[in-house]
Amino acid sequence: MARWAMVIDLDRCTACQACVVACQVENNVPPTGVGEAEKGRAISWLRVVPFVDEEAHGTRPPLRLTPLPCQHCDNPPCTKVCPVQATSIDDEGLVAQIYPRCIGCRYCTTACPYTVREFNWKRPEWPEPMEQGLSPDVSIRPKGVVEKCTFCHHRLQRARDRARAENRELQEGEYMPACVETCPSGAMAFGDWDDPRSEVSRLSQSPRAFHLMEELGTEPKVIYLSKGEWGGEV
């Protein structure tokens, strides 16, 4: 059984936001108007967020821009609190959301320490002609439910179907979320963390590797790489 994990190398990331755009398009995330964004209601499954380092000195930059997707925790605080089992972690470690069951109580969004779960404040809308470009593989979420990064789970299903049709095992690199595929600076990697030969496994051994808020015991499957003391200061 695979255990899907993502590596984000902050020393390579240029904060170009290509991953953010790729995610929006891939997952049919509706564009937010300026007014809604000002109210703090923009939906984004993957954000590039600023961390201000107040003790920065010398050559260290004071602002660290960090791509922040769902951490797909092995011990997710969100799945426990859902009163209707609308969110759960599957055998391969992906934390999923069942949109047609979610009652929109937003307990999961408040329980998540990473603030990566999104709520649909209104009915999603796309300006003409963007509606014609929607991906048929990802369902559109109705008003009033919670959604989140799925590690592009539909891509796993597609890759697995293809492998099954060709009567072979899934190969390394066949399943890759849109953000990882898009990253122009090669700062992101994705794969099976339980496979010792995978790139993700290799990179996770790096002395530069850390998790966000490891001390909470959520055991995230997003691994960040950075030189210096970055990890300890979040």
Added chain:
Amino acid sequence: MEKSEASMQQDAVLLRPIEQTSWKFWVFIGILLAIWLWGMFAWLTQLRHGLEVTGLNVPVYWGLYITNFVFFIGISHAGTLISAILRLSHAEWRRPITRAAEVITVLVLFFGVGCVLLDLGRPDRALNVIKHPNFMSPLLWDVTSISIYLTASTVYLYLPLIPDIAILRDHMPKRRWFYRILALGWKGTERQHRILENAIATMAVLVIPIAVSVHTVVSWVFAMTVQPMWHSTIFGPYFVVGAIFSGIAAIIIAMAAIRKVYHLESYLKPIHFNNLGLLLLVMSLLWFYFTFAEFLTTYYGSEPSHMVVFLSKTEGEFAPYFWTMVVACVVIPLALLGNGRTRGTVWGTVVASVSVEIGMWLERFLIVIPSLSRPRLPFAAAHYSPSWVEWSLLAAFVAMFILLYAVFTKLFPIISIWEIREGRERSVLEVSRRVQSYLDSAVPPALDQKSS
């Protein structure tokens, strides 16, 4: 029968609200209905547009609705819990108070549940909590606990109501069929009394742990997450103390209102307000102790993410609300209730109670919002200000609660007639016997003879 007629005369004032209704009552009801209708308009707006019409945002996903939920469920501890404790401890002064208190519980619970329904993004799917229950979720513990509490406190309100409904059946010219059904064939026989009193005593015992569980699991909705200043072990007892605190204040306000409107001065005396005022004083000190312990531990631990929330409360964005809360929950009640002269008056306890209600609402607000608006990842920090829809629905819920309470007083006696009579006829002797039984057997014979 003659005796019963005589005491009917004596307690006639208790039945008067049911017999006569002045135009003032209808004007009052009209105003409350108007507020309620305005709230329904706000609700329809929210149903049409979704939670977009609230002031909520990322990451302040919970706001006024959840604050009101915690506040209303807290008030619900007024009635049933306090009435049960007073009954079990044979506090004789409880007799005119218990029903007025129990009605608060039953009514306010509906509005607590209503607040959660308002908060749902998909209220049409609310029944999923029964179809797909996840018992790992503290919210499901709430659903379970509050349902049991609502059932138990309704039964606990109804049981002592039966003899009074029978009085209404026998003496009221109107709505006879209604009272006949509800009286369940009560004749007031010795056997019926025995069964009723056993049932009330059993419910009183059962209701106490249920009530404690209710506000404990409400607190656990917050405490079971890892969020700063929510993840605290004392949240369970802290919430229960706050609930009883705001509950007693609610009883005092309700008592003062019915006393004034229905001229019940000879039943609800300053001594009743004094005694409840003493309870309120004790709860104020207890609440202060919990709050102090909670904040001091956070301060000394000084974990950065907790300190951000701590400072936002004590000296940042929420400081005006925080210090108002401290004044309203501790300083004002202590000044008014610590002084025997103001505690012994109706106005003294009522002012203290109103102050406590304002303070406790702020306390709920300050628990829910600051922790959410200052999450662990600092980039997400945000400001929340409730929208007109949220305020309107709070006003509508308060108005509807008062309306239903007023309607109750028009259908049933708000002071338990049979329990007052029982107090008059039996308790004086019972209490003096009880006091005698506390004393050692070496009572001087002369005194012994005098009392018997």
